[in-house]
Amino acid sequence: MENNFHVNKLFKLLSIQNKSDLSSVSKKIGVRTEVLKYFNDNRVFPYGDVLQKLLEFLDISEVEFKISLGIIDHNILDWLGSNCKLVANSLPKEKRVVEVFHPKFRSKFGTLFQGDCIQLMRSLPGESVDLIFADPPFNLSKVYESGINDNISEDEYLRWTEEWIVEAVRLLKPGGSIFVYNIPRWSTEIATILNRYLEFRHWISLNFRGYTPPIKYKLNVTHYGLLYYIKGNKPSAFNPQRIPMKTCRHCGGEIHDYGGKKKNVSELGQVISDVWEDIHPVRHKSRKTRDSNELPIKLLLRIIALASNEGDLVFDPFGGSGTTYKAAEMLGRKWIGVEIGDVQGIIERISSNEGDYDRLEEFKLGSDILFTKEQRELRKANGFWLPEDFK
Ligand SMILES: C[S@@+](CC[C@H](N)C(=O)[O-])C[C@H]1O[C@@H](n2cnc3c(N)ncnc32)[C@H](O)[C@@H]1O
CATH class of the missing domain: 3.40.50.150 (Vaccinia Virus protein VP39)
Incomplete structure (x- = not known):
């Protein structure tokens, strides 16, 4: 298969397997190859002139075309719902072989x-x-x-x-x-x-x-x-995770404006969003x-x-x-x-026992806390409030 040539449902329907098929089908339908490739690659339902030309070329109705491309709207779903037995019985039966796995x-x-x-x-x-x-x-x-x-x-x-x-x-x-x-x-x-x-x-x-x-x-x-x-x-x-408040790397000041609400900010940090x-x-x-x-x-x-x-x-x-x-x-x-x-x-x-355990330590130190040690020092040095100021 050519590297960037993907056969999705549209190309399958048009029997296009490669670039040379694409160019000959494009000539027959009178739609540029890039346009056909766009609808195939993005799996988007064709519209306008292209839709009409495709319907004529394939000699099918719009509903048939939609189903062939996997576009199942609510009308089709309703019909399937009221004919589910028929559909289920018509589907090929899947035979499942369950492999045995041994741990590595x-x-x-x-x-x-x-x-x-x-x-x-x-x-x-x-x-x-x-x-x-x-x-x-x-x-x-x-x-x-x-x-x-x-x-x-x-x-x-x-x-x-x-x-x-x-x-x-x-x-x-x-x-x-x-x-x-x-x-x-x-x-x-x-x-x-x-x-x-x-x-x-x-x-x-x-x-x-x-x-x-x-x-x-x-x-x-x-x-x-x-x-x-x-x-x-x-x-x-469900254990809500709490992380430190976001502050400026240079001065330690808060990034968002908490206004009068800062007194209510928990010392345990902020629940993640x-x-x-x-x-x-x-x-x-x-x-x-x-x-x-x-x-x-x-x-x-x-x-x-x-x-x-x-x-x-x-x-x-x-x-x-x-x-x-x-x-x-x-x-x-x-x-x-x-x-x-x-x-x-x-x-x-x-x-x-190495590497990842340091990250675990950092993770724990950065959890359930409003400011890390570094943030506290920076804020103190630059005169920003700390939770104890409101006690
Ligand atoms: C994006 S990586 C996962 C990286 C992983 N989250 C990590 O942090 O290292 C996807 C992995 O899935 C493996 N993979 C792809 N298809 C698979 C399949 N059918 N069964 C099992 N593993 C598969 C690939 O070999 C690749 O190592």
Whole structure:
């Protein structure tokens, strides 16, 4: 397959497999190749002139065309609902073979497997996990050590995404939580899948990047989406995390104006909101010992502390460098891990007593406190108030 040539539903319908098919179909329909590629790649329903030309070329009605492209509106859903028996009986029966997995490694709290996460999930009992965190590949043509293909068609990526999410949902206990990390473009699609099975809690905006080069005709993207859902309407674990007040790096003064309300600010710090700006990518050479996909462990410490209790079971289907497993291990949560590629790095990380424990210490020192030691000193030096001034 040519590198940037993706066959989504539109191209399938038009029997376009490659650039040469595209150019001949484009001539026959009288629609430019870029226009056809736009509707195929973005999976957007064609409109205007193009729609008419496509309908004529394919000789189908608009409703047929919509269904072929996977656009199921409420009229179609109503019909499906009243004919569900017919539809269910007409679908091919799926034969499921459940593989047997043997652990590659066991630690005090966790068990690590190597292989495909969907197969592993199918082998695990339903409603057995308290918290799931998932950081899947984003299909952005990244090169992964495991050699997985990160440049598949949008349709394939979303089909695969739905498959692993459905399995993850099955594993979740009632009251359990799931967090899915991705770029906003995919988070919108992932939310649509999750909305069918679970209760929406938050779209957390993880503001990681400071400067990004301008993008033509677009806003700069500086956040990742972290979707947070639960099974049922009451989380079995919810421990609001408190962090220090945001202050100026240079003078220690507060960034937001608290006016007369500062007397009411808790000495335990501020409960986190749905915008997280205090977590920074793993960048420093001294800290960065693993490959470029490693998430900052502070993120996982926060999620696990927020949405699970000691002894709970945490699962992450996309092991990578093992950040989730290490965070769970350090916080005394049981965990199950799986990675399709080499797992030696994860085993070494879990077995090591260095590095991550310093981050755990920093995490604890930065929790349940209004100002860190450094912030206090800076504020004192510059004459800003401290909580004890109001006592
Ligand atoms: C974005 S990385 C996860 C990074 C991880 N959160 C960390 O902090 O190190 C995604 C990982 O999922 C793995 N992966 C991709 N497809 C998989 C599959 N079907 N089953 C298991 N692992 C998979 C990739 O090899 C890669 O290591």
